[in-house]
Amino acid sequence: MKPTRLRATLTALALVPVLVWTLFPIYWITTASFKTELALYAKPPQWLFTPILDNYTRVLTNIPFFQYLKNSLVIAIGTTLGSLVLGTLAGYGFARFRFRASEAVRFLVLVTRMAPRMVLVVPYYLMMQRLGLLDTYTGLLVAYVSFALPFSIWLLVGFFVDVPLDVEEAAMIDGCSRLGVLIRIVIPIAAPGLVVAAIFAFLVSWNEFLFALILSGVEAKTLPVVIAGLNTDAGPLYGEMSAAAVMVMLPNIVMTLVLQRYLVKGLTLGAVKG
Amino acid sequence: MTAGRAGRWFLLPGLVFLFAIDLIPLAYSAWVSFYNWWLIRPRDVRFVGLANYTRFADDPEFTRAVVVTTLFTVGAVLVEFLAGLGLALLFVQPFKFLRPIRVLLLLPLFVVPVVGATMWRVIFHPELGVLNYYLGAVGLAPLPWLSDPRLALVSITLVDAWRTIPFMFLVMYAGLEVLPSELFEAAAVDGASAWQSFRHITVPLLTYIMLLAVLIRGMDAFREFDIIFVLTGGGPGTATQTMQMLNYRAFGLGHMGEANAIGIVTLVIVAVMCLVLMRAVLRPQGARG
Numbered sequence: 001m002k003p004t005r006l007r008a009t010l011t012a013l014a015l016v017p018v019l020v021w022t023l024f025p026i027y028w029i030t031t032a033s034f035k036t037e038l039a040l041y042a043k044p045p046q047w048l049f050t051p052i053l054d055n056y057t058r059v060l061t062n063i064p065f066f067q068y069l070k071n072s073l074v075i076a077i078g079t080t081l082g083s084l085v086l087g088t089l090a091g092y093g094f095a096r097f098r099f100r101a102s103e104a105v106r107f108l109v110l111v112t113r114m115a116p117r118m119v120l121v122v123p124y125y126l127m128m129q130r131l132g133l134l135d136t137y138t139g140l141l142v143a144y145v146s147f148a149l150p151f152s153i154w155l156l157v158g159f160f161v162d163v164p165l166d167v168e169e170a171a172m173i174d175g176c177s178r179l180g181v182l183i184r185i186v187i188p189i190a191a192p193g194l195v196v197a198a199i200f201a202f203l204v205s206w207n208e209f210l211f212a213l214i215l216s217g218v219e220a221k222t223l224p225v226v227i228a229g230l231n232t233d234a235g236p237l238y239g240e241m242s243a244a245a246v247m248v249m250l251p252n253i254v255m256t257l258v259l260q261r262y263l264v265k266g267l268t269l270g271a272v273k274g
Numbered sequence: 275m276t277a278g279r280a281g282r283w284f285l286l287p288g289l290v291f292l293f294a295i296d297l298i299p300l301a302y303s304a305w306v307s308f309y310n311w312w313l314i315r316p317r318d319v320r321f322v323g324l325a326n327y328t329r330f331a332d333d334p335e336f337t338r339a340v341v342v343t344t345l346f347t348v349g350a351v352l353v354e355f356l357a358g359l360g361l362a363l364l365f366v367q368p369f370k371f372l373r374p375i376r377v378l379l380l381l382p383l384f385v386v387p388v389v390g391a392t393m394w395r396v397i398f399h400p401e402l403g404v405l406n407y408y409l410g411a412v413g414l415a416p417l418p419w420l421s422d423p424r425l426a427l428v429s430i431t432l433v434d435a436w437r438t439i440p441f442m443f444l445v446m447y448a449g450l451e452v453l454p455s456e457l458f459e460a461a462a463v464d465g466a467s468a469w470q471s472f473r474h475i476t477v478p479l480l481t482y483i484m485l486l487a488v489l490i491r492g493m494d495a496f497r498e499f500d501i502i503f504v505l506t507g508g509g510p511g512t513a514t515q516t517m518q519m520l521n522y523r524a525f526g527l528g529h530m531g532e533a534n535a536i537g538i539v540t541l542v543i544v545a546v547m548c549l550v551l552m553r554a555v556l557r558p559q560g561a562r563g
Contacts, residue, residue, distance in 0.1 A: 025393035090288030097281025116497035119537035123303035146295035209500045224388040256384040
């Protein structure tokens with residue numbers, strides 16, 4: 001007999017510190033966003049308190065939060081659409097057509113993701129300056145699509161390969177074009193893959209900081225830059241900063257919890273399938 | 275699989291876009307790196323050959339940045355690897371509430387990096403932070419988490435670990451799950467201890483995945499920016515000034531030639547790491563493990 005009871009106890013004992021370490025920062029900033037200033041700086045730290053919404057109302061009125069939210073959303077949705085269209089076409093191309101060096105090209109696609117972004121952002125800044133695209137949605141959008149695309153392609157190849165070939169062939173015999181097959185047959189079957197790719201692309205754009213910091217000034221400023229600004233400007237305004245931070249991470253948390261099964265699959269697909 | 279010309283019309287838009295957006299800036303960057311080019315003096319751009327590169331040889335700040343980057347990368351990847359492997363081994367044996375707990379453990383990976391770093395900044399605060407309060411409460415001295423040169427590097431490593439242990443965990447868990455269970459059963463029948471079957475079955479079969487995870491994480495840690503920017507900005511002094519932060523500073527000063535030269539050097543280093551990864555991945559199946 002295996003000592004299962006002992007094992008379960010040991011597992012629980014090991015998991016408690018891991019869970020505290022993982023979740024405490026998220027818990028702490030979330031509760032901080034509902035605390036009064038007095039409660040925020042109280043010693044000993046307050047674990048029980050009456051929640052207030054002042055921090056949220058203040059951050060929404062003191063800074064043009066909705067403008068920044070709009071910037072972040074428009075750029076993230078644009079990134080999602082752009083990388084889905086390009087990624088679907090290229091993913092289908094890799095999944096269904098053999099050509100010389102297709103494996104190597106597919107690997108090169110992944111390699112583009114490896115370039116340090118700091119290396120790209122400096123020349124990119126100089127180029128956008130010449131084109132008059134600094135501090136515009138377009139400047140950030142083009143960069144973010146290129147960040148999201150390699151992963152979208154890899155992910156979608158994996159989903160498209162699993163679509164049964166005979167269904168596609170039958171449609172083509174009935175006079176459907178290649179593009180028609182992709183749109184009417186392959187995309188509906190591989191829809192879960194497109195959802196995962198869409199979420200990843202959205203998060204790439206929503207989370208990105210360096211390019212936004214350097215390329216956006218006022219007009220196209222996105223939320224991560226706002227958070228970093230609240231953090232370093234003239235003393236920590238913990239209440240407002242926490243409220244803003246919670247609002248910015250909310251979509252991430254919701255998406256992770258709702259779609260965790262797909263996200264796990266998506267993240268490990270590339271690594272395990274090799 | 276079909277061979278056909280139609281394929282190119284599917285592939286071209288994405289590939290042209292991708293390589294254009296990556297390769298044009300890189301080529302431009304290499305070109306700028308040969309010039310003495312200040313942002314505020316656009317009319318006074320002079321070709322200086324390799325001067326921006328040769329300067330690194332006797333620049334203590336650059337050497338320091340290389341050391342800091344190496345310490346951070348090696349430290350972070352080591353901690354994340356061990357923690358991720360440990361967690362993955364823990365999760366291989368099913369237990370109650372495995373699924374919900376696994377989801378909770380993934381959260382840091384998906385939180386906006388700047389927000390994650392902000393959380394820790396609040397926790398690390400020397401006077402107001404919850405960490406130092408409880409250190410004091412159990413009779414220990416408060417620690418200057420982000421203002422002590424040595425400790426600051428440890429602190430940013432910890433925050434990086436907080437964010438990316440879930441990635442290591444996921445990759446190695448996925449690797450462990452597909453290992454054939456018959457091998458472990460046979461080993462158990464032969465009287466192998468848990469350590470022996472780990473050492474002689476798990477490790478050899480998992481080597482490929484472990485290598486992959488370490489290399490991917492290594493390249494990511496090498497170019498980490500967000501967390502360091504929010505937590506220390508490269509300070510105190512130059513204590514956490516990695517090559518990325520040095521690059522950012524050169525850019526901030528408007529010294530485009532130097533900023534691009536640093537960029538090209540980091541690119542070469544990452545490219546070498548990438549080649550190692552490529553060789554490992556493209557190795558034929560039979561040679562694995």
